[in-house]
Amino acid sequence: MKLIEIKNLHVNIDDKEILKGFDLDINRGEVHAIMGPNGTGKSTLASALVGKPDYEVTAGKVIFKGKDLLEMEIEERALEGLFLAFQYPVEIPGVSMINFMKTVVDARRKHNNEDPISPVDFLNLVKKSSKLVGINDKMKGRAVNEGFSGGEKKKNEIFQMAMLQPDLAILDELDSGLDIDSLKHVAEAINKLRNKNNAFLIITHYQRLLDYIVPDYVHIMNDGKIVKSGGKELAMELESMGYDDIMSKN
C-alpha cells in the first residue's frame, strides 16, 4: 500500500485556483523533493495536506495510509502520522516549549490508547531529540518559537519531528535560514531518522540540501502541478539550466 496518494488535487484560496491537478504517490522509505519557481503552490500543497482552514479543495482526493485524508480534522491528520515543518513557523508567546511538547506527546499517546508519558521518559525523549538536532537548552526553556532566530525556528521544527517520528514529514524550505553548519547537522539528523517505514517530502529551491539528504525522486512544479519528474540528477540539471530551459526540454 502506498503511504500517500494524491490524485488530481485542485485547491482554491479565496476563489483563486492555486493547485490545478496535482498528482503524487509516495511509498514508505522514499524521499521526494519538490522544486519550483516562487508562487507555484508548493506551500499551498503542504498547507492543504495538513488541512489549513480556508483552503478549499474543489476536486481530487488524497489517500493517506489507506484513509481519506481530506475527511480528517487537522489534528487527526497529525495523529495519523502526518507532519509539516513549516516554511514560516509561528511564534506562540506564553506557551512554553516544554508544556507544548508534553501536550503534543500525550495527545499522540492518548490517540494510541497509551497513558501519558512519565516525566522521566519525557525528559529522556527531549534530551535525545534535542541532542540529535543540536538545539541548545535555552531554547527549550522559552515560549514556542518566541524570539527564536530564523535558523532556530527551523531546528525547532526538526526537533519536534524527531520527538514525534511521523510516517510522512513534509519539510517546507528547511534550508532557508539555516547556516551551512546547521544545515549539515540538521540534514544528518534527518538521515538518521530516515528508515524504511517513513517518508519525506522536501520542498526546496536549492540543490545543496539535496546533496545532504539524497532524494529518490525530484519533481518540478509549475503553476499548480508537477510538470516534470526524475531522479536526483534532475535537481542538478535544474541548478545548471534554470526553470525555463528545463521545462521546455523534453
Place this chain on the structure above:
Amino acid sequence: MIDFYNRLFNSKKEELETQILLKNIRKQGLKDFGRIGFPNIKMEKWKNFNTKAFLKNQYEICFEDKDNKLDFFSKINGLESPDTIVFHNGHCSYNMQLDEYKNGVIFGSIKAAAAKYPELVLRYFNKANKQNLNGFNALNSAFVQDGFFLFVPKNTNIDFPVLVTNSYDDDQYHMANSRNIVILEQNSNCEIVQIESSTSYCNTFSNNITELFIGENSTLSLNKLQKYSGKSIDIESTFAIQEKKSTFHNNITIIGGNKLRNDVHIKLNGKNCFADVNGAFVLDDMNEVDNNVYIDHAKADCDSNQNFRGVLDDKAKGAFTGYVLVRQDSQRTNAYQSNKNIVLSDDASMSTNPFLEIYADDVKCSHGASVGNLDANAMLYLQTRGIQKDKAKELLLSAFVLEALKGVKNTKFKEIVSKEIENKILKV
C-alpha cells in the same frame, strides 16, 4: 435614591455612630453623596459602565454577620498563610480580629484597629481618598462597616504574604462597604494576597475602598483575585500614594461578575518610584467589567507600567481606560501602557481607551491597544501537532491572558489564578 440612602443613614444612626471616631467622616460622606449622587453613563469616566439597572435595588446595610462562618474559598484552594484575615459578607469572621506582632506590625479588622488605635487609623482614613471622587466612594465613607488594616513600621519585612479573603453569599440585597487601609513606613516590604468571591445566589453589592500609603524605599505587592458570580455587583476604588523610591505591584485577576468596576488611582509623590498595575480577565455570559487606572506622575524620575489582557465571549462587555498624567516638572518619566484583548463572539465587546496627558518634555510614553481574534496561524500550528482544537484554544487563550501576570513572583498565587483562568476558559 439620594433620599433612600439619607433615610437609611438616619435609621441606622445608632449603629453607625458606635464608631465615634468616624462620625465626621460619615457625615461628610453622606453630604458628598447628597451633592453628587451616583455616577451615570453621561459622565465621561462612567460612559462604559451603566449602573442604572442595579441601582434600582434598594440596598440595605447590615452590621453583623448573621452566620459567622469560615470562608469557603480559602479552603477550596488550599490557600494558606501564617496570617489570614477572613471576611464573610463584609464582616470580619472572627469578630474584631487584630493580630499584633512584636516588631510593631498590626494586621486585622479595621474596626478592631480603630477601637484600639484610633489615632493611627484616623491619621490615614480618607487621606488617600481625598474628596470622595464619586457617589460610590462617598457612600463608602458614610456607611463603611469593616475592612482590613495593615500597618508595617519602618525597616520591617513581612516575609510571607498575608492573606485576606472576602466571600459573599448573602441572598438579600445588602450593600457591603469595606474600607481597607495599608500603611508601609520607610524601608519596608510586604505582600498582600486578596481573594474575593461570591456565590451564584448572592445579591450583595460590594462597594470597597482601599487606601495604600507606601513609604520611602518600601515595596508593596497587592495580588488580587476577583472571582465573582454572574450576579455580583462589585465596585472598588484603590488609592495609592507612593513616596520616593517606593514600588507598588498591583496584580489583578478577574473571573466574571455581573458588574464589576475597578478604579486604581496611583500618585507617584516622590522621585524614583515604580508603579506596576497588571490585570487579567476572562468574561463570558453577560459579565461586565470596567477597569480604570489613573497614574499621576507628580514627581520626576518615576516609571509606571500598565498591562491588561482580556478574553471575552458570549455577550460579555469589557472596558479598559488607562490614564497617565505627567506633570510639568516630572522630567525623565517612563510610562508604558498596554491593553490587548481577544473577543470570541460577535455579541461581546471591548472598549479600550488610553489617555495620556503630558506636560513635561523629557518623557518616554508608549501605549498599545488591540482587540482581536484568536491567532489562526497559532491555532493551525498547534493542531498540526495533534493537539485537539479545544485544547489548542485553551492553551492559546490562557497563555494570552496570563502574559499580563508574568511579573507575579508569588508562585502559589500564580498557580491558583492560572487554574482559575484555565477553568473559566474551558467554559468559553
